[in-house]
Amino acid sequence: MSKRFDFLVVGSGIAGLSYALKVADHGSVCIISKTSLDETNTRYAQGGIAAVTYQPDTIEKHLADTLSAGDGLCKPEIVEIVVKEGPGQITELVNWGTLFDKQPNGLFDLAKEGGHSEHRVLHHKDNTGYEIQMSLSKKVREHKNITILEKYFGIDLITQHQLGEDIQGKQDDIECYGIYALNIRNNQIETILAKTTFIATGGAGNIYQTTTNPPIATGDGLAMVYRAKGEIENMEFIQFHPTALYNPKERPSFLITEALRGFGAILKTSQGKEFMHKYDKRESLAPRDIVARAIDHEMKARGDDFVYLDATHLEEKNLKEHFPNIAKKCIELGIDISKDRIPVVPAAHYICGGIKVDTEGHSSIAHLYSAGESASTGLHGANRLASNSLLEAVVFSDRAAKDAIKSISSLEFMEGIPDWDDEGTSHPEEMILITQNLKELQQIMSNYVGIVRSNLRLKRAMDRLEIIYRETEDLYKKSTVSLQLCELRNAINVAYLIIKMASKRKESRGLHYTIDYPWKHIE
Ligand code: FAD
Numbered sequence: 001m002s003k004r005f006d007f008l009v010v011g012s013g014i015a016g017l018s019y020a021l022k023v024a025d026h027g028s029v030c031i032i033s034k035t036s037l038d039e040t041n042t043r044y045a046q047g048g049i050a051a052v053t054y055q056p057d058t059i060e061k062h063l064a065d066t067l068s069a070g071d072g073l074c075k076p077e078i079v080e081i082v083v084k085e086g087p088g089q090i091t092e093l094v095n096w097g098t099l100f101d102k103q104p105n106g107l108f109d110l111a112k113e114g115g116h117s118e119h120r121v122l123h124h125k126d127n128t129g130y131e132i133q134m135s136l137s138k139k140v141r142e143h144k145n146i147t148i149l150e151k152y153f154g155i156d157l158i159t160q161h162q163l164g165e166d167i168q169g170k171q172d173d174i175e176c177y178g179i180y181a182l183n184i185r186n187n188q189i190e191t192i193l194a195k196t197t198f199i200a201t202g203g204a205g206n207i208y209q210t211t212t213n214p215p216i217a218t219g220d221g222l223a224m225v226y227r228a229k230g231e232i233e234n235m236e237f238i239q240f241h242p243t244a245l246y247n248p249k250e251r252p253s254f255l256i257t258e259a260l261r262g263f264g265a266i267l268k269t270s271q272g273k274e275f276m277h278k279y280d281k282r283e284s285l286a287p288r289d290i291v292a293r294a295i296d297h298e299m300k301a302r303g304d305d306f307v308y309l310d311a312t313h314l315e316e317k318n319l320k321e322h323f324p325n326i327a328k329k330c331i332e333l334g335i336d337i338s339k340d341r342i343p344v345v346p347a348a349h350y351i352c353g354g355i356k357v358d359t360e361g362h363s364s365i366a367h368l369y370s371a372g373e374s375a376s377t378g379l380h381g382a383n384r385l386a387s388n389s390l391l392e393a394v395v396f397s398d399r400a401a402k403d404a405i406k407s408i409s410s411l412e413f414m415e416g417i418p419d420w421d422d423e424g425t426s427h428p429e430e431m432i433l434i435t436q437n438l439k440e441l442q443q444i445m446s447n448y449v450g451i452v453r454s455n456l457r458l459k460r461a462m463d464r465l466e467i468i469y470r471e472t473e474d475l476y477k478k479s480t481v482s483l484q485l486c487e488l489r490n491a492i493n494v495a496y497l498i499i500k501m502a503s504k505r506k507e508s509r510g511l512h513y514t515i516d517y518p519w520k521h522i523e
């Protein structure tokens with residue numbers, strides 16, 4: 001028995017939930033989420049959401065900052081769309097109940113982050129993502145047209161390929177009819193049919209050893225679309241956040257928001273010396289690619305495991321009022337942020353590329369949309385400007401929703417879709433086969449495809465990946481489907497795309513830095 005919905009939403013972060021709320025008055029909606037509705041990357045966003053609100057900020061300045069961070073690879077027409085439509089989407093978030101901090105005069109309290117020429121980041125203390133997630137979750141739970149399926153893991157999109165049809169060479173004709181999903185509570189695979197499907201599965205930080213992303217971020221949506229022969233692009237641009245808290249025992253790494261640097265905190269070496277002036281005139285507030293590379297360089301030159309972020313010169317009450325979450329976390333580790341320097345390291349944080357979509361969030365597969373971190377709209381180019389991703393997610397979810405609503409009345413469900421076929425499979429005997437391959441994958445990516453790359457490292461990464469790819473595909477063919485095995489398979493697919501696209505880029509640009517080609521910034 002299959003389930004049927006007009007609109008299927010895979011993922012429950014800011015992209016999935018804001019899209020669901022917009023389409024819900026036009027048909028039945030199903031949101032599937034692989035753990036709980038609220039466990040997303042969105043929930044952990046700290047700094048906030050960038051948007052032009054007041055003078056002296058202007059649309060032109062936000063546009064210029066985004067283009068400059070993107071190092072010549074942003075699509076200017078997309079940057080214009082996001083920056084111009086952003087303020088309207090902020091109003092929508094406020095109307096859905098999101099509270100952004102205000103000054104005593106009633107105006108938004110705007111923060112500054114790396115690469116921004118103005119204070120323009122709306123925030124809720126230092127846990128903006130939690131505030132957004134909770135307000136949107138409350139709204140979707142209240143909507144009578146929305147069915148929420150938690151602990152449902154999307155395995156593969158249903159397209160002609162999945163049904164065994166060979167439509168090689170006719171990419172425009174691929175259609176999506178819904179998804180096969182694993183109900184984690186009873187281990188049954190269900191067919192969910194939909195007239196339109198929206199992929200909002202977020203990022204893939206867990207393919208690296210050190211990441212700020214929660215465990216759900218394994219690139220599932222990207223891998224599903226890749227296997228369905230949809231277009232994926234710009235995967236070589238992996239953003240490492242410069243300042244994750246150095247605490248080797250902890251995974252994911254706790255983020256120390258860039259807004260703390262915007263507030264005046266300064267990066268220093270283990271000897272307490274400032275170093276960012278050697279790399280960029282914006283010093284600690286240069287764009288992320290520059291700061292992460294500078295930290296990496298300083299750590300390697302000194303043989304240090306971390307650098308320091310120093311906020312001890314800032315006024316204590318003000319500091320702790322603005323960053324209560326960070327102050328609390330640090331004090332648990334014996335670090336008082338007003339008295340002690342905070343040890344920080346770069347960590348994998350965000351994937352700039354993804355499922356290639358057009359201006360309406362539509363992918364290369366018919367009836368399949370994507371927005372949020374899983375999508376590649378062309379906004380970020382070679383490096384994302386801080387706090388532009390939550391903004392991109394709401395703007396493109398809105399556009400995709402409008403487009404999907406327009407076509408919904410003319411679409412039908414696909415009939416005759418077979419149930420998932422797992423004949424001839426059995427439970428894998430040893431979990432170690434999966435966990436060990438994931439660890440190896442994370443080592444390969446961190447050691448060879450990290451902040452600094454080279455042709456040799458990329459080649460080595462691909463050779464090693466090939467081995468675990470074969471082993472995992474072999475296991476997948478023989479095994480009943482499990483969450484862990486599917487996630488590993490997806491992570492390997494995503495790693496493959498990153499290495500392949502990184503190997504093709506014969507230059508150093510933005511986040512793709514290789515010692516084989518000199519780095520030259522393009523405005
Ligand atoms: P997510 O919020 O990651 O949601 C993904 C959803 O997809 C989840 O519900 C997950 O369960 C579901 N899912 C995934 N795979 C499957 C599957 N196979 N089946 C079913 N469900 C699935 N950006 C900013 O702009 N400003 C910030 O201040 C900021 N701070 C950040 C701080 C941290 C610590 C992190 C990790 C990121 C931060 N980012 C920030 C980036 C930003 O949070 C994310 O890019 C954004 O939240 C992504 O939203 P999303 O809706 O695309 O995906």
Ligand code: SIN
Pocket residue numbers: 045046047048256257258259350385386387388389
């Ligand atoms: C941060 O708060 O530093 C994260 C902002 C972002 O990833 O955009």
